[in-house]
Amino acid sequence: MFTGIIEEVGEIVAIAASGEGARITVRAPGAVRDAVHGESIAVSGVCLTVVDFSADTFNADVMKQTLDVSALAQARVGLQVNIEKALAVGARLGGHIVQGHVDGVGTVQQVRPGDQWQVVRVGVPHDLAPLVVDKGSITVDGTSLTVSAVSDAGVAEPWLEVSLIPETLSATTLGSLVVGDRVNLETDVLARHVERLMAFRTVTTDAVSSREGGSR
Numbered sequence: 001m002f003t004g005i006i007e008e009v010g011e012i013v014a015i016a017a018s019g020e021g022a023r024i025t026v027r028a029p030g031a032v033r034d035a036v037h038g039e040s041i042a043v044s045g046v047c048l049t050v051v052d053f054s055a056d057t058f059n060a061d062v063m064k065q066t067l068d069v070s071a072l073a074q075a076r077v078g079l080q081v082n083i084e085k086a087l088a089v090g091a092r093l094g095g096h097i098v099q100g101h102v103d104g105v106g107t108v109q110q111v112r113p114g115d116q117w118q119v120v121r122v123g124v125p126h127d128l129a130p131l132v133v134d135k136g137s138i139t140v141d142g143t144s145l146t147v148s149a150v151s152d153a154g155v156a157e158p159w160l161e162v163s164l165i166p167e168t169l170s171a172t173t174l175g176s177l178v179v180g181d182r183v184n185l186e187t188d189v190l191a192r193h194v195e196r197l198m199a200f201r202t203v204t205t206d207a208v209s210s211r212e213g214g215s216r
Contacts, residue, residue: 001087002042004095004137004144006172007031008083010043012075013057020064024048024075028083029056040100044081044173045142045184046070047100070102071141071182080173082142095144096137097189104128106140108181109159118164119148120177124185129158131187131195138162139186143172 010028024043031041032053039050041058048060067073075081087093110121122140124132129151132138136147138160145168149161169175177183 002047002084002095002098002100002142003087003091003093004084004098004139004142006082006084006143009171009173010081010083012077012079012081015075015077018061021067022062022072023051023059024062024072025057025059026081026083027057031083031085032056032058040086042082042084042086042098042100042142044071045098045100045139045186046072046102066102069104070184071105072184074182080176082172082174084142096139098139098142098144098186099189100142101186102184103131103187103192104185105182106160106185108177108179108183111177111179114163116166118169118175119161120164120174121159121161122183122185124151124158124160126158128185128187129153131191132160133191136191137188139184141173141183143168143174 008028008030010026012024013027014025016023026043035050035053035058037050040047041050046066051059051061062072104125106122106124108120109123112119132147132150134147134150138145138147145162147160148163151159164174
């Protein structure tokens with residue numbers, strides 16, 4: 001479990017094919033300072049398991065499913081990534097509940113600089129759009145953010161906007177985003193639960209209606 005409060009900006013220093021997946025090596029001195037084998041570290045929002053580590057790097061295996069749903073599929077040596085270690089019991093929950101289970105990939109559509117912040121518009125996959133609400137929480141490349149605007153329901157290309165304060169711009173990789181960049185998105189877990197419950201409610205209602213109609 002994570003909070004979306006980035007602790008360090010790391011760098012991918014090696015990528016090696018491993019069957020259908022890959023093994024990546026990430027330089028993150030702060031994260032490995034007290035690392036242990038098997039612990040979880042979020043890399044730009046993707047929860048990965050530490051396989052082994054050195055004085056300033058750690059290795060993690062990325063399975064095919066993770067590559068299929070996240071921007072790690074396009075990762076390259078030299079890419080900077082947001083790093084967060086798992087939440088410790090008793091620690092303050094500074095962001096929101098983040099699982100590190102990426103729902104999909106968004107594409108940066110606009111970057112609008114302001115006097116005190118920077119507004120970034122991200123295109124959202126259609127299946128994720130209903131889970132994003134204005135003033136709700138969203139995780140972008142592992143960073144807990146508040147949604148500042150959303151597209152209307154039913155538009156051809158749904159989007160969300162986030163307003164990034166100077167601290168976020170300097171402490172994460174989001175300050176270097178440009179149009180066309182792909183980012184990992186994780187929606188609020190509560191929204192996902194509500195969607196699942198509503199799906200079952202719809203199925204149950206349809207089944208009851210079908211039975212009642214057939215008994216007449």
